[in-house]
Amino acid sequence: MVDLTQLMENEVFMAFASYTTIVLSKMMFMSTATAFYRLTRKVFANPEDCASFGKGENAKKYLRTDDRVERVR
Secondary structure, three states: OOOHHHHHHOHHHHHHHHHHHHHHHHHHHHHHHHHHHHHHHOOEOOHHHHHHHOOOHHHHOOEOOOHHHHHHO
């Protein structure tokens, strides 16, 4: 079995670990940014999400698309 010190010296593993960290960080940031833009602009993708902002016909006005929210996604 490989020691941890040998693994940390391997260039291929370090590149993989770096890219993995970058991609996971981006995924976590993008989900937070999308949620922020959806809540601040009151733009939702399904009726369950907009139920807290209104009932019936009042909630339907929040079911729309916004270019700024889609840009974040």
